[in-house]
Amino acid sequence: MTIQVFGHKSPDTDSTGSPLIWAWYLSQQGTPAEARLLGEPNTEAAFMLTRWDLPKPQIISEVAEGAPVVIVDTNNPAELPEAINSADIQGIIDHHKLVGGLETAGPIDITIRPLACTATIMIDLMGDAAKDMPENLKGAALSCILSDTLEFRSPTTTAHDREVAEMLAKDLGIDMAAYAAELFAAKSDVSAFSDAELLRMDSKEYAVEGTKFRVSVLETTAPNIPLDRKDSLMETMKTVAAEDGVDQVLLFVVDILREEATLLVPNDLVKTLAAKSFGAEATGDTLVLPGVVSRKKQIIPNLKL
């Protein structure tokens, strides 16, 4: 039975590229496997698929009871199909904190590492076989690492992620900086999305002392595109919060090149949160946070109310 390999809902580049890489590796090892997506890939991930002529994986929303699956780039049941624990989970490869909630029937292969990117872990796990990856999957791996590290600007970056990316770029014979710029331009091309889509695109729920937040991040090289729409985005936060059962949506527009985040401040709750979390006083309805680019390392761990 073919193993389905997938990442998290609202797939970004790592959750689109890593399943393709691992499905290839499993198939090489004699275990038939195919990549799946739990939703439409974001614009950066879609660019990666086109640029490297990779097939867009089939989009699924459910998994059948007992179906063999490998989960990558998440270990959070909230980011996976509802019936995930009734599937036959055969492996987990991830680089996020352990959330708890996934269960398996027997012992399986689980590898979680504090690296910036799932693709980096996969290249380590493959050992020599990584060298045999077809060029388009090497391109996918490089895209995943550049995306997750924001071209090594994010504090989640490790020396090892960088080393692997440089090895891949050399192997592919491409100019890594030029390619990263193309990738980020694709990520920044969000004008086609509705406000609600933008607010949900790259977001994680997180509670601070009982108050539930949807913490959204928009990584971009063109912050003016979302910031020009800030009034409308702040208005839509109310609907999205109500629909998603959270108290407040937070939107951080991360300027990849300037390495700073702009937080939208629609009300006193967010103003208080910003002051307590980042020690910064919002005077208008936006607040610039210099140096802040990583939700995992700089935003979530600092949130206070």
Add this chain to the structure above:
Amino acid sequence: MTIQVFGHKSPDTDSTGSPLIWAWYLSQQGTPAEARLLGEPNTEAAFMLTRWDLPKPQIISEVAEGAPVVIVDTNNPAELPEAINSADIQGIIDHHKLVGGLETAGPIDITIRPLACTATIMIDLMGDAAKDMPENLKGAALSCILSDTLEFRSPTTTAHDREVAEMLAKDLGIDMAAYAAELFAAKSDVSAFSDAELLRMDSKEYAVEGTKFRVSVLETTAPNIPLDRKDSLMETMKTVAAEDGVDQVLLFVVDILREEATLLVPNDLVKTLAAKSFGAEATGDTLVLPGVVSRKKQIIPNLKL
């Protein structure tokens, strides 16, 4: 701050030896670490410590908030100190099914593999450094593998566990079969334990359709030692079940050399369970199950009511 490395409560050989191995490795890598035990080691584990002149790790029952720890040979919060999720869990190395329940503040190193023994996984993770282990830790690693595989008789054994054990025995220049016999003789020396201690020594809780069992296994080369006490053991099951909040204690006396288990059958509940689970009719108060030696692979997955 020194990292505390420990396995599960009621430590067996793997949960005693693996923390010593990993604490050594971490210290070698420049991260001060010490092994701990969550209770008195069983007789086999105690024999291993004496035979290889290893220091008995300090026994702890609690962990302080924020204390750095590495968990080995389990990922089950029920087998760990109550406040485990408030500790700073820095790593998990295990070979059991994912239970769910452990949580970490950030991404950490987690390695779970479907191998028979934690020590085997550690040797893989160490790579070349494994060759530098002092002789007594190589002895500990060999003990862990022989113990968890019942000298390769258990169906949990993989070719890789066997290969690693053979490499260690060769390296140590010892007769592996003779050493396994010594180890199992130590494990079988349970005459000093009370009935309640025997019933709790190597046991896991497991529910079948709402009925809660404490599934105890006694691996031994001298099954007559516990079986001669079966009347008294069956009487004590009632007290232990009541004290531990389960409906029934199950005791499987596993004869390592004959590769069979003898289940005590104190009442109709266990008789019914045995018939449905193993298709075997108990005529008296014991039931021999030929070929059954592994709780993980042969007992727990078959339990039905």
